[in-house]
Amino acid sequence: MTLTDQSTRIREGEELDPALIDPYLKARIPGLQGTPRISQFPGGASNLTYLIEYPQQEFVLRRPPFGHKTKSAHDMGREFRILNQLNAGFPYCPKAYVHCTDESVIGAEFYVMERVRGIILRADLPxxxxxxxxxxxxxxxxFIDKLVELHSVDYEACGLADLGRPDGYVKRQVEGWCDRYEKAATPDAPGWEAVKTWLREKQPADHGKPAIIHNDYRFDNVILDPEGPLSIIGVLDWELTTLGDPLMDLGNTLAYWIQADDPAPVQLMRRQPSHLPGMLGRQAFADYYAERAGIDLPCIDFYYAYGLFRLAGIVQQIYYRYYHGQTQDKRFATFIQMNRLLERMSLNVIDQSRL
Structure with a gap:
C-alpha cells in the first residue's frame, strides 16, 4: 500500500540547506552518519515540514512559515514541549529530539522529531x-475515539497545567478570532459581520472541565497503522494545542468535516475522505462524540459556526501573506474564495439554527 506521507521536492523559496542542518544535528543526536537527503512534505499551510533522511535514521523538521507570523502562532519551543510531555498521557505524539532557538542555523527557530511511518489520508484514499x-x-x-481520549488526558499529571488559560475560553476565542480576522483583512475579504454578531450573542458558558485541545484535529493530522489501517498510531501538528473547552475543539473538527450530501462547492474544500459511505455525518459525529465522552450535547450549531469562522480566520491569515507577497505558494491564491464560501456556510447554519 502506498504511504501517503511521502515527501516531494522543496517548494521554491522554502529551501533547507543540508550543509547547515547536518553538522547541527550530528552534534546533538548521537550516531548520525552520512549525508542527509532533505525533501518537503506537501501538506499543510502553516508551519513548514521537511523530511531529513540519513542512511539509518529519518527525522521530521518543523519550522515557521516565511513571511507574516501572528504573535502566538508558530512557537516551536511550545510545540516541542507539548510533544515531550503529553506523550506520557497520550502516547500518539512523535518523540521530539532537538529544539533550536538559534535562528542563524537555518534562518528560523525549529525543532526535529522522529518520523512515524504510516498512512496519512488526504482528500481521497491512497x-x-x-x-x-x-x-x-x-x-x-x-478517529472520534482518539479525540475523546485526548480530551480526557490528565494534563496536570503531564506537567501541562500552564499550557493555556481555560477560564473564559469560549468568550476569549470568539473575541480573539474576531480581532485576528480584522487584522488579517484584505480589501477583497468578506466582513463576516452577521456571523460575528451571532457568535457573540449565542455563545454558551464554558462546558464542564477544561481539557487539552488539539485545535487542528482532522484525518491528515493522524497516522494510520500500515499493517492495520483502521487503527491510529500517531497524531501530528500540535502547534495550536492549548487548554480549553473541548466542545470548541469538536467544533473545529466539524468545520473540516465535509459530509457526502454537502453541495458541490463545499465538496471542493474537502481535504479528507469524510464523504465515504459509512463515514458519519456531522450531527452523528457529534452524537457519537457525546456518547463516548459521557456528556449531553443537544445542539452543535454554535460550535460548528464558530469552527467555520475560526477556519476562515486561519485561511485569511494565510491569504494575507500571499496577497502581500510574503509567500509565493500558489496554493494560497484561491483561499479568498474559500473564505467567502465559509461565510455562506456559517450564515446557512445560523439561518437554520434552533438557538
Missing amino acids: TGMSLDEQQARTLCHS
Whole structure:
C-alpha cells in the first residue's frame, strides 16, 4: 500500500540547506552518519515540514512559515514541549529530539522529531487502499475515539497545567478570532459581520472541565497503522494545542468535516475522505462524540459556526501573506474564495439554527 506521507521536492523559496542542518544535528543526536537527503512534505499551510533522511535514521523538521507570523502562532519551543510531555498521557505524539532557538542555523527557530511511518489520508484514499462501508464506519469511530481520549488526558499529571488559560475560553476565542480576522483583512475579504454578531450573542458558558485541545484535529493530522489501517498510531501538528473547552475543539473538527450530501462547492474544500459511505455525518459525529465522552450535547450549531469562522480566520491569515507577497505558494491564491464560501456556510447554519 502506498504511504501517503511521502515527501516531494522543496517548494521554491522554502529551501533547507543540508550543509547547515547536518553538522547541527550530528552534534546533538548521537550516531548520525552520512549525508542527509532533505525533501518537503506537501501538506499543510502553516508551519513548514521537511523530511531529513540519513542512511539509518529519518527525522521530521518543523519550522515557521516565511513571511507574516501572528504573535502566538508558530512557537516551536511550545510545540516541542507539548510533544515531550503529553506523550506520557497520550502516547500518539512523535518523540521530539532537538529544539533550536538559534535562528542563524537555518534562518528560523525549529525543532526535529522522529518520523512515524504510516498512512496519512488526504482528500481521497491512497492508491491500493479501499474501505467498505463498515470499515469506513470503524475508522470514523476510531478517529472520534482518539479525540475523546485526548480530551480526557490528565494534563496536570503531564506537567501541562500552564499550557493555556481555560477560564473564559469560549468568550476569549470568539473575541480573539474576531480581532485576528480584522487584522488579517484584505480589501477583497468578506466582513463576516452577521456571523460575528451571532457568535457573540449565542455563545454558551464554558462546558464542564477544561481539557487539552488539539485545535487542528482532522484525518491528515493522524497516522494510520500500515499493517492495520483502521487503527491510529500517531497524531501530528500540535502547534495550536492549548487548554480549553473541548466542545470548541469538536467544533473545529466539524468545520473540516465535509459530509457526502454537502453541495458541490463545499465538496471542493474537502481535504479528507469524510464523504465515504459509512463515514458519519456531522450531527452523528457529534452524537457519537457525546456518547463516548459521557456528556449531553443537544445542539452543535454554535460550535460548528464558530469552527467555520475560526477556519476562515486561519485561511485569511494565510491569504494575507500571499496577497502581500510574503509567500509565493500558489496554493494560497484561491483561499479568498474559500473564505467567502465559509461565510455562506456559517450564515446557512445560523439561518437554520434552533438557538
